[in-house]
Amino acid sequence: MKALLETGQVRRLLIRGTNWVGDSVMAIPALREVRRLLPRTHITLLVLPWVSDIYQGSPWVDAVWLYDRKGRHAGAAGRIRLIRSLAQGGFDAALLLQNAFEAALLTRLAGIPLRAGYRRDARGWLLTHAVSIDPRLEARHQTYYYLDLVERLLGRKRTLDAPSPAQEKTTPELSLRPEDHTLARQRLEQEGVGFRGKVVGVHPGAAYGSAKRWIGDRYAQVLDRLTQTQGAEVILFGSRQERPIAESICGHMAARPLVLSGRTSLSELIAMIACCDLFITNDSGPMHLAAALGIPTLALFGSTDQVATGPLGSAAIVLNKNVECSPCLLRECPIDHRCMTRITVEEVFQEAVRMLRAGG
Ligand code: SF4
Structure with a gap:
């Protein structure tokens, strides 16, 4: 599972973010860890429009793309438009923080060579790195769910294995532009x-x-x-x-x-x-x-x-x-x-x- 990091192939990474405001905040520690582990990688976050403001000025991503599934990406024609955009993005890898089958399908159809995420929603066959959920996550805060995925794919250590809570790793932080x-x-x-x-x-x-x-x-x-x-x-x-x-x-x-x-x-x-x-x-x-x-x-x-x-x-x-x-x-x-x-x-x-x- 260290393949994404050890091959050194990831110059451009697509991250499919989560769909709800609370989930998006709880996924921030995972984004922060991706940034720390891949400091030179260009990171593009794909999210629904209504959560995109959370990432304004975010130091963890380089670009935010909107998945406007009620607008320009609605219906079959819209999805094809999105797949074309993703294909033209030159991504080496996709990391799916969102659990849906569709997230895996879109990145597969866009031809992104490495596709990693949890093995959920019957999508394991679409992923090159399908991760099973650690049962210990059931007793943990949801931030661990996203963070553990990142650490198993990219990291050397897992916060889940630490004997005491790692607050500096798991506490979301939102920055605000002074203006x-x-x-x-x-x-x-x-x-x-x-x-x-x-x-x-x-x-x-x-x-x-x-x-x-x-x-x-x-x-x-x-x-x-x-x-x-x-x-x-x-x-x-x-x-x-x-x-x-x-x-x-x-x-x-x-x-x-x-x-x-x-x-x-x-x-x-x-x-x-x-x-x-x-x-x-x-x-x-x-x-x-x-x-x-x-x-x-x-x-x-x-x-x-x-x-x-x-x-x-x-x-x-x-x-x-x-x-x-x-x-x-x-x-x-x-x-x-x-x-x-x-x-x-x-x-x-x-x-x-x-x-x-x-x-x-
Ligand atoms: S926890 Fe109990 S009291 Fe509260 S909403 Fe659920 S069923 Fe109702």
Whole structure:
């Protein structure tokens, strides 16, 4: 499995990135390791448009190509267009962080000679380096899943074999261009944020389903109390589809938070989260963005597994009641949503205050 490195053949590498915001953040340690192991290789990352902003200014890749499967790469003609582009890219090898059969098929049809990825989705025969999943990964954070693939293909040592957690290897980090930070702050000021006190960002949605969401009126109570007692300015983030959730929270609040749900691009969201002093969130893509930016992040977990997908970094805290049915990984709760209803307003408020004070 060291062939990719030892042959010295990889001058141009294509990496097929993951499709979701959270997964893309959790794959950053793997990208960082590829860059470290192949410092002279030109690395092109192929990703869907909606996650591409994560890699703006990234030191781990040289180019980002968009797989616009709802636009110019839609349908059979679009796929052929993409295959032609990949074929003309002069890639020596493709590394597939995404698990789909299609990722292997596209790189095979593009004639990329070395194709490496996990043996999943019945695609092993399309790969020249098909890697079986190490069963130990089941008990590890998802960052290990991507990192271990890279290390088995390119590295000498595996972080998975290390006796203690290798945080410097597995913690995602997101960098932000100073000009993006400045623009985000200007936009927030135009929207009425005065930066007179602490700025608290909130992501009360979760695209996966309602099982992951803490209760809206409890968010409202916590945010009102933070406004009244800490002088906090509150910003609600989310997608357009999540705007009703934010509006419902506003309807329960005495204070008037800024609602930006559906009104930011991903790059604006990243830069605006970076302007916050605290980020309170369900288990979601924005949670991973905040933690990777080093923003103090208070994550409310219930139906999902914090060991596998919790926020990483020293500034992240998880509240989880660890009820007997958790983690169920369901989209909707089939019972009484006790994993979330047992998280009280008081404990979220107290933890938020503690984190705000610790932040200075
Ligand atoms: S089944 Fe249990 S863990 Fe899953 S959403 Fe419901 S209460 Fe939460």
